[in-house]
Amino acid sequence: MLHTVANSANRPSRAAIAAATGLTRATVSALVDDLIAGGLITEHDPAPRTGAGRPAAGLALTSAGPAGLGLEINVDYLAACVVDLTGEVRQRIVEHADQRPAGAAASLAALGRLAARARLAAEADGLTVAGAALAVPGLVTEGGLVRVAPNLGWQDVDAPAELHHTPELAGLPITVDNEANLAALGELRVAGGDPTFLYVSGEIGIGAGLILDGDLYRGVRGWSGEIGHVTVFPDGRPCRCGANGCLEQYAGQELLTTDEPLAAQALGIALAAVVNLLDVPVIVLGGAYAPYFTRLRDGIEAELSRRVLTAGLAPVTLRAATLGTDAAMRGAADSVIRAVRDDPAAWLRRAG
Structure with missing residues (x-):
């Protein structure tokens, strides 16, 4: 109901x-x-x-009931937001800092402090935070263990346990998911009209979330979407993953400003492969790609037109993400709210 x-x-x-x-x-x-x-x-x-x-x-x-706390940790920033049951953002905090030298424990402790500020401000505004969800650029198990986040240098990190060391988060349900997956879910909720699309998150690393008929496709182990490690130039630059010529070595955030035409070409090559394999009709560019969309669009579309077998029959729609760079943390917060909506009886038992 x-x-x-x-x-x-x-x-x-x-x-x-x-x-x-x-x-x-x-x-x-x-x-x-x-x-x-x-x-x-x-x-x-x-x-x-x-x-x-x-x-x-x-x-x-109601806009004064349970709310979701969305958290994101990425290579060069930490972020937190609180979204109420109606979908309105009530708190938003972003701190820019390189997380690579810090290590997992220090980064998560700093994120915990950020999350505590957002939660306390939300509760002062009359909200009750129902839970938190964390978006990370890496492979995550169902239990929230970050198996590997290569661009952060993380391996086998129990992110919920680290966040629970922050007193204001102790006892709060915390889930963890890949940032591109959560961004895709956030985009699905606010954009509407596209039940099937590929969301590509451009940060220092590059991830993708695949929405099929309104549902997120995760793969057998939940690790799908690592489009940043699709090979675009087989004899190309070495990547942190150990391979050569990966997409993120040509179109990652740090490379966009140095060679936009090459970044657009590399993106077009990788995206054409995805379209040929999966027949997705819409591609959404988010994260750092959203503000660069108009400058990347022509180069990407040229590669799609040249390389996609069905381009002449059904051109692929390419658009910028509605939520821009906030998509992952917004999607994280929304996942908490969606859980309340899906099972209100569970929330009523907790609240009672």
């Missing part, structure tokens, strides 16, 4: 929800009362009557 309220274009009444769900009005009324008491929805006064009959009060998600 919470999804019915969340996805409604207008504020539905209790009677409208009963009609839409097939539940009895008595059952809907009891559930609505529970959701209001749990701080998940609010009931608004009816609009002025324009016809016969008594106008009904409308239901909407």
